[in-house]
Amino acid sequence: MFASKVLRQAAQLAERTPSIRFIGKRSVPSSVDHTPHPHPASPTGSLPQGFTSSHASFSSYRDHAQQFGPLRKTITSSSGGVGGLAGSDLGPVAPPKGYYFDRNDLPARFHRAPLTAAEIEAIETGGAAAFA
Amino acid sequence: MLSQRVIGRALARPAFGPSGLPRVLPSARWNRTFASAAEEQDLVIIGGGVAGQEGMKVTCIEKRGTLGGTCLNVGCIPSKSLLNNSHLYHQILHDSKHRGIEVGDVKLNLKQLMKAKDESVNGLTKGVEFLLKKNGVEYIKGTGSFQDEHTIKVELNDGGETSVVGKHILIATGSEATPFPGLEIDEKRVITSTGAIALEEVPKKLTVIGGGIIGLEMASVWSRLGSDVTVVEFLDQIGGPGMDLEIAKQAQKILKKQGIKFKTSTKVVSGDKSGEQVKLEVDSAKGGKPETLEADVVLVAIGRRPYTGGLGLENIGLELDERGRVIIDSEYRTKLPHIRCVGDVTFGPMLAHKAEEEAVAVVEYIKKGYGHVNYGCIPSVMYTSPEVAWVGQSEQDLQKAGIKYRVGTFPFSANSRAKTNLDTEGMVKMLADPETDRLLGVHIIGANAGEMIAEGTLALEYGASSEDIARTCHAHPTLAEAFKEAAMATHGKAIHF
Numbered sequence: 001m002f003a004s005k006v007l008r009q010a011a012q013l014a015e016r017t018p019s020i021r022f023i024g025k026r027s028v029p030s031s032v033d034h035t036p037h038p039h040p041a042s043p044t045g046s047l048p049q050g051f052t053s054s055h056a057s058f059s060s061y062r063d064h065a066q067q068f069g070p071l072r073k074t075i076t077s078s079s080g081g082v083g084g085l086a087g088s089d090l091g092p093v094a095p096p097k098g099y100y101f102d103r104n105d106l107p108a109r110f111h112r113a114p115l116t117a118a119e120i121e122a123i124e125t126g127g128a129a130a131f132a
Numbered sequence: 133m134l135s136q137r138v139i140g141r142a143l144a145r146p147a148f149g150p151s152g153l154p155r156v157l158p159s160a161r162w163n164r165t166f167a168s169a170a171e172e173q174d175l176v177i178i179g180g181g182v183a184g185q186e187g188m189k190v191t192c193i194e195k196r197g198t199l200g201g202t203c204l205n206v207g208c209i210p211s212k213s214l215l216n217n218s219h220l221y222h223q224i225l226h227d228s229k230h231r232g233i234e235v236g237d238v239k240l241n242l243k244q245l246m247k248a249k250d251e252s253v254n255g256l257t258k259g260v261e262f263l264l265k266k267n268g269v270e271y272i273k274g275t276g277s278f279q280d281e282h283t284i285k286v287e288l289n290d291g292g293e294t295s296v297v298g299k300h301i302l303i304a305t306g307s308e309a310t311p312f313p314g315l316e317i318d319e320k321r322v323i324t325s326t327g328a329i330a331l332e333e334v335p336k337k338l339t340v341i342g343g344g345i346i347g348l349e350m351a352s353v354w355s356r357l358g359s360d361v362t363v364v365e366f367l368d369q370i371g372g373p374g375m376d377l378e379i380a381k382q383a384q385k386i387l388k389k390q391g392i393k394f395k396t397s398t399k400v401v402s403g404d405k406s407g408e409q410v411k412l413e414v415d416s417a418k419g420g421k422p423e424t425l426e427a428d429v430v431l432v433a434i435g436r437r438p439y440t441g442g443l444g445l446e447n448i449g450l451e452l453d454e455r456g457r458v459i460i461d462s463e464y465r466t467k468l469p470h471i472r473c474v475g476d477v478t479f480g481p482m483l484a485h486k487a488e489e490e491a492v493a494v495v496e497y498i499k500k501g502y503g504h505v506n507y508g509c510i511p512s513v514m515y516t517s518p519e520v521a522w523v524g525q526s527e528q529d530l531q532k533a534g535i536k537y538r539v540g541t542f543p544f545s546a547n548s549r550a551k552t553n554l555d556t557e558g559m560v561k562m563l564a565d566p567e568t569d570r571l572l573g574v575h576i577i578g579a580n581a582g583e584m585i586a587e588g589t590l591a592l593e594y595g596a597s598s599e600d601i602a603r604t605c606h607a608h609p610t611l612a613e614a615f616k617e618a619a620m621a622t623h624g625k626a627i628h629f
Contacts, residue, residue, distance in 0.1 A: 041480035
């Protein structure tokens, strides 16, 4: 009886299709739904209210947006960050009368070129050092 | 990687010096300094259990001082060292003579046993540190807390403070042992798993509160080393959630034979450590006679809870659920989509390999927009002797869900390799769909079950039928043949049983 069962199974073997099949190289699906869904291991199987509506307005979107780093509308004058003060609040570009900007406060490209020791010597010797 | 450059601006100074003379005035506009603040990272990970690759600029913040998280430092790894070496000691003492090996005076050197454990841990933590270095990950030793949605303030272990700005942030802070109310943990007499891997002497009497995986592994270690161990479990089965009832019963029987006492369906009402011995008042969960248990050391192993203390989640308005887990969606995003969360601190089983899979998926979601973790296919292993391992659904899970199933089992007592090893306790149990024959769950109790479950996990992940496994050639003589035979028993009949 067992032998006949084995024979029957052997006959079936020729037609058998295994469940495991090679499905080819895995690739990222062309369209993925990125809207928030409950986590598969979440005990409640739901997301709390407000979880999906973080970008309900442009203002809230901007709070989370990225452009060369995080964009934050929360920058205020007290934080002193970029955009914390309006340009007009910084005062005029020209110095008030009687005041002068120190060249050293300007960016380096506006500084005087430093003198080399050879230059100094050339000046002090009336140019003779350049031919010594 | 785009760096964020913050242009500092000094406050306007008074126009006149103390002398009243006009002075050279650096106006606010011209006094811009180009001090660069924290450079923005692609990904900041809080918790040193996982690491990112994929060409991202990554910072990892860890306060422990060594990498690897609970698993590597005070969890899976050190406990495996103790389990392995205590098993050897126990085997030499009790299981060598009938194998033809006679040994002389066998002594336990607990200090050396602990040193061997520490060496394994140190080697592995340094290995992780090396991997971070090799992959260009910045590693900051300190405690991180959210300052705002993109900035993490880090209190450095060596003193001082720094901050890190991250485009994406991953919370991977793990978990901590749940304390028993009214019984203060001192890690000497009332201990968690952290203290259980570092005891300085073998306690004469050890009581373990909680018969889950951690409790049973530690009970095994100290029982083998000579402790009189009693395990108190509230439920009527040991092994915790997920372990198949039939397997759990068999495990309890075997562990009892090894000398561990069990008090199942028993509730610990209170504890008192003021005396010389720690006293536990226990009561039968089903209504019975109250009892007092005395022990030199009490191990609290009633579970673990998510660890979010000091993380400053309140500063960014992140919500926790009623069990203190960070709420996430299917892509591990919190309410703030650039902050993701994985591991013990959020949903799912508290297992290191689950956390690792999740961390990889997170990096893939960030880089490729697509990740994958199959929560129906995460293996669990209890490293007692014999080991217990399972993947997929248990009989009770299927019964609860009203899913029909077919069972196939094969005992190791009928396996040739187990026979030659003189280690025949246990069996392989398979559950499959009666119509499609698709594998639904695999449960193993026996030597090397933790390794063998990998085959079951692969089969389950691929959606194999029990016949697929049964028709796959397995080497002879191996323990894995029992796996094949169990598959044969599931869809037809085992040859050797």
